[in-house]
Structures are given as structure tokens and as C-alpha cells.
Amino acid sequence: MNNKIIQHVKVHLPHQILPSATVWISNGMLKRIEPTQEIETIEGEDERIDGKGMWLIPGMIDVHIHGANGYDMMDGTEDSIQEVSRACAATGCTSFLATSVSSTMEDLLNMIRSVKAVIGREQGARIAGIHLEGPYLNPKRKGMQNEKYLRHPNLEEMKLIFQEAGSLIKMVTIAPELPGGLELISFLKEQGVVIAVAHSDATYEEAKLAFTAGASHVTHCFNGMRPIHHRDPGLIVAAFEEPHVSLQAIVDQVHLHPAIVRLMHRLKGPEGMVLITDALQAMGLGDGNYMFGGHHVTVSGGIARLADGTLASSTVTMNEALRLTEANGISMEDAVCMASTTPAHILGLSHKGKIEVGYDADLVLMDEHYQVQWTMIEGNLVPMKDT
Template sequence: MNNKIIQHVNVLLPHQILPSATVWIANGKVERIETQELKKFEDGYEPIDGKGMWLIPGMIDVHIHGANGYDMMDGTEASIQEVSRACAATGCTSFLATSVSSTMEDLLNMIHSVKFMIGREQGARIAGIHLEGPYLNPRRKGMQNEKYLRHPNLEEMKLIFQEAGSLIKMVTIAPELPGGLELISFLKEQDVVIAIAHSDATYEEAKLAFAAGASHVTHCFNGMRPIHHRDPGLIVAAFEEPHVSLQAIVDQVHLHPAIIRLMHRLKGPEGMVLITDALQAMGLGDGNYIFGGHHVTVSEGIARLADGTLASSTVTMNEALRLTVVNGISMTDAVHMASTTPARILGLPHKGKIEVGYDADLILLDERYQVQWTMIEGELLRTETCNI
């Protein structure tokens, strides 16, 4: 039965929490939202008791590399499917399959796997592809493998678009590299989100990139020139531009809580996006992994290269949401950053909010931010599908 009535839930609306509400779902969409309790259920609707828990819009992860032991750069359909399931289990209903810098062959294999899996997802839906590299600066490479880094190549990017087409939704580059601004002009014509990271851009170089069409900063503060009072760099340039949004890895490792609050204070929930940037250790935990051609060790949930460099994260979206609130940001703003803002940035007009006419992509969370169930376009996913 596709039509449902969800009762006794605290509904996270864009700017408020609606307590003890009832939500009607019909044909995969939100049909009604009311505060009065039903005494009698309508025919054709399946009742669901939310037991006083939170009902939030499905979260959207614009930056995830892997989960449950699977890396999407494996180039297999099984890897994409496992990430889809893991996302759904942790409160995410849409995601961008995210690459790392690699050979063209490996990147094209990943793109082919994503294309094949669209429409076959058993969990979260694929909203597109995020290319993180390979046009990144070796000086700020982070965990990106330097042997695959190169200057922007317009002909190579055109070949990638021939294979992926409109699936490319976001591209992260270092704009200060030779050919960077030319590449930004091309990407702007393709209507993709142009993001900056793994960049040594100065304040002036970043300003030029934002004026040319860049509008997003990937894992802000990480993999870029730091702020200095005589050399403000990319981060301050982004703070000054109203149209530029910022990704945040909220895992108590990548960003100090005060920095998270600073980002929120300057950009607000409309200019900040929660991400996982997770590698395949998400859902498995401590151990040794191969990621981006590197040996990565995860200890106490923190992934590092042999030299101590942070190598993505193991945080999940529901945990990132919890930690955002723990760090002093309201639940409504945290949900906005996890759902509403990424939906707007990606141009997903019927996702990211619990609102009449929107897709019924919904998550039921308990007081510990544990996912009780995931609904995608009105369909509850099977319990075993959401097990992580």
C-alpha cells in the first residue's frame, strides 16, 4: 500500500518543529500535515505510529566515497549498491557518487557502474556524480594520490561528459592551476556545481574563481590554504561571497566545534552542507583499507595515511546531524543543512523538505538519532535493507 498516515511524530519543518503531528502520504508525495490526532483512519491508508519520535526529510549526502567495505572507485555495480543501502540505513535518501583522483580508465569504469545502477538502487537514490579531482593542487593534496593529479584538461573533461552527461552534478577543482578558469567557464555552461578544494588558491585567485562561476567549497578548511591575517586565502574569500556554500565534515576530527559554529554564524543553514566524505570503512570501523591507491588505517574511527594525514571520514549522516546539534546548532538548522540546502544546491525541487507536494523521502529518528526507518518516495525500505 503506497498511501500512509504517519501519526505521533515531531515533524521537522524548514523553520520549526511541529509536535505531535500527523502526515498523510499519497502516491509517493506528502499530501497533508496536521496537528490534530485522528480518531478514525481513512480507507486506503496504512497507519504508522511514530511513537513521539522525530520525522525529518531524507538527508542528501553530496560527498561520499564508500561504505561497508565497498569503494565506489572499484567500478562495480555491487559497490554502488552497497553504498546506496548504507546511506538509507543511516538517514540518507539521495547521494552523489563521489570519485577520487585516478586514471581515466578507473574513472570511466566508475561512471559506467553508476549509470547502470540508476533506477536499480535498493536504498538511497543516486542524485548524480561528484568528481573530486583529478585537477587538484599537489601542495594541498590531502589523501588524494599525487601520481594522478594533473592540470585542468578541457578535452579530457569533455570526454568525461560524453560518458556521464547530465549525471555530473558537482566537480571539485583547484582553480589556481593553469587552465582552471577556462575549466570553470566550461563547467558553468554544463550547469554543474563548481566546487573548490585541495587548492592553494590565494584570496585573489579564489575571488576570480567565484566571479567566474564557482559556488561551493568542498570539505571547508580541509585541503586548502589556511587563514592568515595577511594571507586570508580561499576560506575568507568564500565567507565574503553570499552565493558560495560550504561543506562541513562534522565528526569531531576534521573541524573544531568553534569552527563549525563560526561557519554557521557566517553562512547560516542556507549556506552550509553536512557531508560524510566517508570511505569504505563507514559501517565497518577500525582496520586497514586501500583507498585512493593508499594504505589507510582506521583507529578509533579516524582514518589516516601512514604519515598521519586524514583520509576521509567514517561518520554517517545521522551521526553528523547529532554532532552538529551537540556542537551548539539547533536541530532545525542542522536538518536544513543536511537536507534542504543540498537539495537546493543540486536543483532537486521536490526533495529536502517535509512540505505538501514534496517527495515523501522521510526518516524516523529516535532521541539518540538512530534511524528507525527510512521512506523513499512513499515506500518503506525493508528492515534488512537498512541494516548497518
């Protein structure tokens, strides 16, 4: 059945909350959204879904995720990509960028081939493309990135990557101050890629050059980059000053202090800030020992660290990031915008990220505790699996 009616839901519209509404879906698209005075009998044979007064939000979009449920997208297998797809859907995410870490060229190409084999037949969230996080990153700000794989930007190597991945490459994170960085930005801009900056020791001046050249995004802002100093503002302040530059935020109460989350929101607004998980394979499994990016990683109390104490991605989910963002003092309307609408806009997903007539019926039903009850992608309910 292609047509559905969702009743008894509190709906997050782009600039309005309907405390009680009915939503009509036809052929995977949002056909009609109306406030409900009283739920009377609705004529027709459409499938009816009772939302039981819970929240209906647009499907969230994670532009930065590495793994989940014990699977890493760098494993080079289709099963790993599918497991991340399922885990994303179970936590309210309907689209995601399969994200790499710095590696050998062979491992990166295997990851790309796995994504290509799965795209179009995902069992959960849809793959919106690939995010290359590295390998053109600065060892001085490497974070958990494996230094033995880091190298200077190499235009010929990047062209080989594009030969394999083509238009699937949607975002590339680089350190623009490295030799060849600006040349690589020019190439990526020609390809229509979102150029992000992180794992970078760029000065304020170097970052300004990168943003002028075409960089427009900051990966996991404040983490893996030169910190702000009053005589050396660095790339973060440069990004704050550029209206076209958006920021990623890992809101897990570990990577960013709540006051920093509020500062980012105050300066950039919900249209200039995106919630991400940056999750590794421990997402959904919890504490234990893992391998990630060629490193041994220990997760304790939900916090992933290398042996030397360096933070190594996160275990937060998108629905938990949404909850924590509101707990940090940001309205739910803005938090939903940062989790859904803004990433859709950044990636050019013109029919996703909003509950609006004519948009894809990518929807999430959540209770008051932000627990996902079900996820719908293009009008189809995704079979749920515990994560």
C-alpha cells in the same frame, strides 16, 4: 498500497516543528500534514505507520561520499554502488552524489559506467548524480589524494568524461589556480555543474577570480586548502565574503573544531552550509586497514589516516553528523536544513529536502539519540540492513 498515514510523529517543517502531527502520503508525495490534537480513528484503507512520538525529518542528502561497508565507488562494480546506496538509506540519507577520487581515466570511466548501470534501480538511497573530486587538484594541498594521478585541468579530457556521463555530472571539485582552471570553470558553468573548490593553494585573489567566474561551493571547507592567515586570507575568507558560495562541513569532531563549525554557521547560516560524510569504505565497519585512492589507510578510534598521519576521509554517517552538529551548539532545525534542504537546493532537487505538501515523501524516522528507525523514499519504506 500507494497511500500511507504516519501518526504520532514530531515533524520538522521548514520553519516550524510540530510536536505531534499526522502525515498523509499519496503516490509517493506528501499530500497533507496536520497537527494532531488527538489521534482518533482515521477512515479509509490507507496503510498506517505509528511513529511512536519520534522525530520525522526530511531525507538527508550527502553530496560527498566515497564508500561504505567495505565497498568503494571506485571499485568499478555495480555491487559497490548498491552497497553505498543501502548504507546511505540505513543512516537516514535518501539521495547522494557518487563521489570519485583522483585516478586514471580508465578507472574514472569505469566508475561512471557502474553508476549509470545502477541509477534507476537503487536498492536504497537514490543517486542524484556524480561528484568528481579531482583529478585537477594541487599536489601542495593533496591531502589523501594520490599525487601520481593529479594533473592540470584538461578541457579535452573533461569533454570525454561528459561524453560518458552527460548530465549525471552534478559537482566537480578543482583547484582553480592551476593552469587552465578558469577555462575549465567556464566550461563547467555552461554545463550547469556545481563548481567546487578544494585541494587548492589558491590565494584570496585567485579564489575571488574563481568565484566570479562561476565557482560556488567549497568542498570539505578548511581541509585540503590554504589556511587562513591575517596577511594571507586565502580561499576560505574569499568564500566567507561571497554570498553565493556555500560550504561543506565534515562534522565528526576531527576534521573541524566545534568552534569552527559554529563560525561557519554564524557567517553562512544554514542556507549556506551543507553537512557531508566524505566517508570511505570504512563507514559502517569501523577500525581496521583499508585501501582508498591507491593508499593504505588505517582506521583507529573511528579516525582514518594515511601512514604519515594525513586524514583520509571520514567514517561519520549523516545521522551522526546531525547529532554532532546539534551537540556543537547549532539548533536541530538548522542542522536538518544543512543536511536536507540546503543540499537539495544546491543540486536543484526541487521536490526534495523538505517536509512540505507536494514534495517527495523522502522521510526519516529517528529516535531521541538520532538512531534511524526507518527510511522512506518516495513513499516506500526501504528494507533496513545493519551498517
